[in-house]
Amino acid sequence: MLGALEDHLPIPxxxxxxxxxxxxxxxxxxxxxxxxxxxxxxxxxxxxxVTSTTKGENFAINR
Structure with a gap:
């Protein structure tokens, strides 16, 4: 298929x-x-x- 098309096109x-x-x-x-x-x-x-929040919020974010 590709070979046949290549024969007709100027650019390979x-x-x-x-x-x-x-x-x-x-x-x-x-x-x-x-x-x-x-x-x-x-x-x-x-x-x-996260580092700016408190420990409890930090735990909630990580879960």
Whole structure:
């Protein structure tokens, strides 16, 4: 199927798909990195909030 299509197209499909996957991987990585940073920031905010609360509230939050 792919071979038959490749014969008719000026650009080989395999190179296009590989560059597309590289592009997708790159954008996916960027998304992962920004998400990780965001989650880390949220966690930092939460730990600050937890440490500022009293022991009883801290226990309730951890459960």
């Amino acid at each position: 499909i395999r190179s296009v798909s590989s560059s597309m996957s590289k592009l997708f991987c790159h954008s996916h990585l960027q998304t992962m990195i920004s998400t990780t940073k965001h989650v880390k920031r949220l966690l930092d905010m939460n730990t600050k909030r």
